[in-house]
Amino acid sequence: xxxxxxxPRYKIIEKKQPVAFxxxxxxxxxxxxxxxxNLGQGPELLIRYENEEAVDDSQLPKDRFSAERLKGVDxxxxxxxxxxxxxxVYLCASSLQGTYNEQFFGPGTRLTVL
Amino acid sequence: xxxxxxLDSQVPVFEEAPVELRCNYSSSVSVYLFWYVQYPNQGLxxxxxxxxxxTLVKGINGFEAEFNKSQTSxxxxxxxxxxxxxxxxxxxxxxxxxxxxxxWGAGTKLIIKP
Numbered sequence: 028x029x030x031x032x033x034x035p036r037y038k039i040i041e042k043k044q045p046v047a048f049x050x051x052x053x054x055x056x057x058x059x060x061x062x063x064x065n066l067g068q069g070p071e072l073l074i075r076y077e078n079e080e081a082v083d084d085s086q087l088p089k090d091r092f093s094a095e096r097l098k099g100v101d102x103x104x105x106x107x108x109x110x111x112x113x114x115x116v117y118l119c120a121s122s123l124q125g126t127y128n129e130q131f132f133g134p135g136t137r138l139t140v141l
Numbered sequence: 142x143x144x145x146x147x148l149d150s151q152v153p154v155f156e157e158a159p160v161e162l163r164c165n166y167s168s169s170v171s172v173y174l175f176w177y178v179q180y181p182n183q184g185l186x187x188x189x190x191x192x193x194x195x196t197l198v199k200g201i202n203g204f205e206a207e208f209n210k211s212q213t214s215x216x217x218x219x220x221x222x223x224x225x226x227x228x229x230x231x232x233x234x235x236x237x238x239x240x241x242x243x244x245w246g247a248g249t250k251l252i253i254k255p
Contacts, residue, residue, distance in 0.1 A: 031184065067150070069231050069245025070185070083242065118184065127173055127192055127235065130243070132184035 029053070031133035033119050039139045045107035048136045052100070052121030059096060060130065061104050062118040070118055076102065077124060106138075114140045143168040143236050147246035154222055155254045162217040162249045164232030172234040174215040175243070176206055179229045188230070191215065202226070227253050 032051040040046050052059050057078050062070035073092065075083040078099040087094065091110070096102040106113055116137050120130040148163040166172060176188040189200025196208040206217045215232060232246040 068247050069145075069233070070243075071245075072242055075242075120185075127190075127241075129187045129190070130185075132177075132186070134182065134184045 031119055031121055031131050033117075033133035033136055035136055036134060037137050037139075039141065040109055041141050042111055043108040045105065046109050046138060047106075048104045048117050048119075048138075050102045050104070050119030050133060052102075052119070053131055055123070056121035056131070057099070057124040058122045058128075059102050060118075060120040060122075061094060061102070062120065064116045064118055064135070066115075073104070109138075109140045111140050114138055143172070143234065143239075143244050145232055145234055145244055145246035147230075147232055147249045149249050150247065151250045151252060153252040153254055156224060157221050159220050160218065160222050160226075160251065162230050162232075162251065164215045164217065164246060166213050166215065166232075166234050166244075168213075168234065168236050170239075171237045173237065174206075174208060175233045175235075176200065176204070176215070176217050177231045177233060178202075179231065179248075181228070185231065188217070222251070222253055224253050224255065226251055 059076040061073040064070045074087045074094050076096045094104045116135040118135045120132045122128040122130045144167045146165045154160045174191040177185040178188050179185045189198045191198045191208045199205045204219050229248045229250050231248045233243045
């Protein structure tokens, strides 16, 4: 069974440019998460989806970040415009619906903003 | 507010020696506890979890952890480490009755010396 797929794995852009990350969760997983991970820190939740509905986006900086999961399967996270402080690893995870089901993580996208 | 503290940012240990990675949490309610591992250039993977029952939990790759409610700790142990255990280890909790958000520690890098 394929795991969580993310692309691209690495992205280098100049500040003020837009960038998008794509995630395909494990088949059958209703819940999808986007996290941000800075060096030397644990992941920070950006947004959580149950199917196509964003049920927790309280920590998503909505002035520049947006996300969508139109058909309740794959998802895209966008930053526009990117700032230097956005340099980090962006992780996608998925799980079966329910509170304590194991979250399966993708390898992440490492973003460098110059 | 809940928080997770991993007391050591790095733990160097000789191959085949035992290791303990420490995790303490702070919460006004009961929590569910997790340990995740992140191998170099890979996604996070669940090692083990405590939801209820026996306070000694066994996970993958020979790791185990013990939940100590009075000390609010969930330390991770392995009796004999191998080079392949080189990774970053993250402790995380979900407060009961919360919105299911994992609260993460900052991680501990396990460095195996040959």
